[in-house]
Amino acid sequence: MPSRRRRVDRQRLPIPALILAIIAIAFFALPFIGLVWRTPWRLTWEVLTDPDVRQALWLSIWCSLWATALSITFGVPLAWLLARVGFPGRGVVRALATLSMVLPPVVGGVALFFSFGRRGLFGQYLYNWFGFRLPFTTRGVIVAQTFVAMPFLVLTMEGALRQMDRRFEDAARTLGASRGYVFRRVTMPAVWPAFIAGCVLTWARALGEFGATITFAGNFPRTTQTMPLAIYLALESNPDEALVLSMVLIAVSFAVLIGLRDRWLGGSARALT
Amino acid sequence: MRRTPKLAIGAIALLGFIGASCGSDKDSAATTTTAKATTTSAKATTTSGAATTKPAGSTPAASGNITVFAAASLTESFNEIGTAFTTEHPDSKVTFSFDASSALVTQINQGAPADVFASADEANMTKLTDAGNNQGDPVVFATNKLEIIVAKGNPKGITSVADLAKSGVTFVTAAPEVPIGKYTQQVLDAAGVAVTPVSLEQNVKGIVTKVTTGEADAGIVYHTDVLAAGDQAEGVPIPDDINVIAKYPIVVTKESTNASTGTAFIDFVLSDQGQKILDAHGFSPPS
Numbered sequence: 001m002p003s004r005r006r007r008v009d010r011q012r013l014p015i016p017a018l019i020l021a022i023i024a025i026a027f028f029a030l031p032f033i034g035l036v037w038r039t040p041w042r043l044t045w046e047v048l049t050d051p052d053v054r055q056a057l058w059l060s061i062w063c064s065l066w067a068t069a070l071s072i073t074f075g076v077p078l079a080w081l082l083a084r085v086g087f088p089g090r091g092v093v094r095a096l097a098t099l100s101m102v103l104p105p106v107v108g109g110v111a112l113f114f115s116f117g118r119r120g121l122f123g124q125y126l127y128n129w130f131g132f133r134l135p136f137t138t139r140g141v142i143v144a145q146t147f148v149a150m151p152f153l154v155l156t157m158e159g160a161l162r163q164m165d166r167r168f169e170d171a172a173r174t175l176g177a178s179r180g181y182v183f184r185r186v187t188m189p190a191v192w193p194a195f196i197a198g199c200v201l202t203w204a205r206a207l208g209e210f211g212a213t214i215t216f217a218g219n220f221p222r223t224t225q226t227m228p229l230a231i232y233l234a235l236e237s238n239p240d241e242a243l244v245l246s247m248v249l250i251a252v253s254f255a256v257l258i259g260l261r262d263r264w265l266g267g268s269a270r271a272l273t
Numbered sequence: 274m275r276r277t278p279k280l281a282i283g284a285i286a287l288l289g290f291i292g293a294s295c296g297s298d299k300d301s302a303a304t305t306t307t308a309k310a311t312t313t314s315a316k317a318t319t320t321s322g323a324a325t326t327k328p329a330g331s332t333p334a335a336s337g338n339i340t341v342f343a344a345a346s347l348t349e350s351f352n353e354i355g356t357a358f359t360t361e362h363p364d365s366k367v368t369f370s371f372d373a374s375s376a377l378v379t380q381i382n383q384g385a386p387a388d389v390f391a392s393a394d395e396a397n398m399t400k401l402t403d404a405g406n407n408q409g410d411p412v413v414f415a416t417n418k419l420e421i422i423v424a425k426g427n428p429k430g431i432t433s434v435a436d437l438a439k440s441g442v443t444f445v446t447a448a449p450e451v452p453i454g455k456y457t458q459q460v461l462d463a464a465g466v467a468v469t470p471v472s473l474e475q476n477v478k479g480i481v482t483k484v485t486t487g488e489a490d491a492g493i494v495y496h497t498d499v500l501a502a503g504d505q506a507e508g509v510p511i512p513d514d515i516n517v518i519a520k521y522p523i524v525v526t527k528e529s530t531n532a533s534t535g536t537a538f539i540d541f542v543l544s545d546q547g548q549k550i551l552d553a554h555g556f557s558p559p560s
Contacts, residue, residue, distance in 0.1 A: 119487035135488055136443070136471035218472030218483075219448075225473075233473075236375045237450040 032250070039243045047244040055222045056230040057248065060207055063138065063226060067145035067206035068199060071153045075202075076195075079157035080183075094158075101151035108148055109215025116143070116216075140217035141224050145206035152205055156198030160191035204253060335537035336364035339529075340386060342377040343369060344393035344452065344521065345476040346417065346495045350554040351391070357550065358541050365534055373476035374398075375450040381406055381526060388529040389538055391521060393417070393477075393495075394452035398522040408532055411522035414542050415556040418516050419453075419460055420496045421509040422484050429490045431509055434464040437491055445480050445489040448473040453480070456517045457493040463515035481506070495519065497555040520559070 013021065047053055081087075082094050100108050116123040116134050126132045134140040168190065172182045188195065210228040217224040219233070227249050234242035335358075343351050348371045355367040370377065370387070374397040381387050382404045390407075391414070392398040398411045423431050429442050437444050447454035454473065461468060471489065474480050480492035485505040499508035523542060525535040541547050548558065 113486075113488070117486065117488050214475075218445075219474070220470065220472050223471075233448055233450075236373075236379045236448075239379075 035243065035246060035250070039247050040240045043240055044244050044247075047241050048248070050241075052221050053230065053241075053245065056225055056227050056245075057252075059138070059141075059222065059225065060227040060249075061252075063141045063145055064203055064206035064209075066142045067149055068203040070142070070146045071150040071202045071206075072199065075150045075153040075198075076157055079154045079161060082154070083158045083161035097154050098151045100147050101155070103148075105148050105209060105211030106215050107211075109144060109212035112144060112147060112212065112216040135216060136218045136220065136224065138217075138223055141213055141226060144212040144216045145209045148209055148212055149202045149205040152201040153198040156194050156201065157191065160194030161187070164190045200257065204257070207249070207253065335362040335534040337531045337534050338366045338368065339388040339531050339534045339538060340368045340370065341389040341391065341538065342381060342385070342387040343371055343389075343391040344374045344377070345371050345478045346393055346453070346497055347371065347391055347521070348478065349501045350497070350551050350556065353550050353554075354542060354547055357546060358538060361541070362534075362537065365537075367538065371478075373447070373451040375448075375452070376475070381528075384528070386528070386530070387526050388531055388535040389523065389525055391523040391542075392452070393519055393521055394455065395520055395522055396455070397452065398524065401524070401526075406527045408525045408527050408529065409536075411524040412539065412543065413520045413522050413559045414539075414547075415521045415551050415559055417495045417497055417519040417521065417556055418513075419456055419493055419511055419519070420499045421491055421511060422481060422494045422499050422502065422506050423491050423509060424484055424487055425505060425507055427507050427509070431491055433509070434460065434466050434511060434515065437461075437468045437493075438466050443488075443490045444468050444470050445472050445474060445483045445492045446470045447477060447480060448475065451476055452519065453477040453494060456519055459517050460493060460511060460515055495555075500555040518557075521556075 078097060082090060082097070113120065113135065115121050116126070118124065118127045118133055118135065123134065126134075134143055164187070168186050169182050172186045173179075177185070208228060209226070210232065213224070213226060214229055214232075219225050219229050221230075225233075227245060231242050231245045231249070234245060341351065341355070348369075351369060351371075355369060358367055359365055374392040374394060377387075377390065378392065378397045378400045381390055381401060390398070390401060392401075392411075395411075395413075401407055402411065421431060421434065421437070423429065429436075429439070431437065431439075431442065436442070446457045449455055449458065451474075453476075472483065474483065477494050477498055480489075480494050481498050481502055483489040484492050485502055493511075496508070499506065523539055525532050525539065529535050542551075552558070
């Protein structure tokens, strides 16, 4: 691959556009500045060593990772189907898959509750036949998070699969590669940046999920009380704790976003140009 | 050109920090002066908090809009009281916000625009008075008792507080800051029963919903909530010796923009008419 000089962006914005852009930067930056200013930093250690807080953080990470794993397992085949196979009703399926992304999360929670709750349309059979229930369990949290987060992965992957150059895949097939081999060694590496971006978005969305979780899974420490729920409750009884917890979540999300961006998107994007 | 955006972001962040740190000094100075001012005004207006019941019609003409923040358990009764109040004072309009008393008092202390606050326990009212956000002293206008709520038909056959600990019974309560959550723990302690709930709801109506939709088998709510649930649920009484008497105080807030109408509303709640409506919904008199 010939090495290329990095193209430096040298465009100048017209002043009105620049001013609006700076206002946008301020709009995003000021809330965080306010949060950092109000956070009682001396209480950080006290809050972080609270066992309930550690439980909430651990639960959040555990459930969001599971939700991401489920989203990958089921979302990638769905994205593949939507991108490559023309079947009647494809538009409807695509709309359905992305509906939960634009839906207000609490509506998703209500929908899940009345479908998969103990007396839900489908949930009643799960409960009566197998004694299996989703609300009030950690499984329920994972289901709620997957429901709202999976569309991110499906959309990102579908876009990338459509846009990639298919001739590499065709060439591999003519050389005798099986379809599984082509997918693993040709397709996935080609859409890898989009895949990683989709995974990160999905994970972040699952981590921050609140409305569907509290409506469908309920709220109980250690089982279903994720960080966003803990912060919401702490706001009423102990605002200092809510501030510290918010900073913890921001720090965790920030660290992952920065780390992943440089390593995966920057590096492989450059390799592909 | 690559340096300029980074410089711009850095400059904005720096200005923000400088502004914020200057602001924090001014803010803390400002809050100390307002705190001093509040204590003097609270002492001056104690007269408006008298607990006498006034007959309906003796209240002065009230006008304008008021916002009443009331505990979730007051939803049905206060909606009716609001309608009766506006019928008697046609120039007035009452808007309600019903939620857990703990959530409401946090909002008021953070500056939410409420004229009147009605709490389901005295602890949350104390949070308001400690912050100096009241005008006059709070007055208890009603009391309530706790009751076990179960699904229609009582499928799990719950007859006492002890039955809540039976295996296979899904019990729901509220977060401990919420009045009903605290009261429930008091009842369970008095009965010597240890139950692990499956969820901590945001307010008492959340408990009612979980039981009426069949997701939970039982919860402990107020007697008034069992009545309000109508035929969607049933109540199992709790013996008086372990039951809790919940006291509901009400007060006008310091930041109220229409304190006279707010006071008129409280007078109405304390009047015979208001008390009759509360009684019809299952509340008990304040004493």
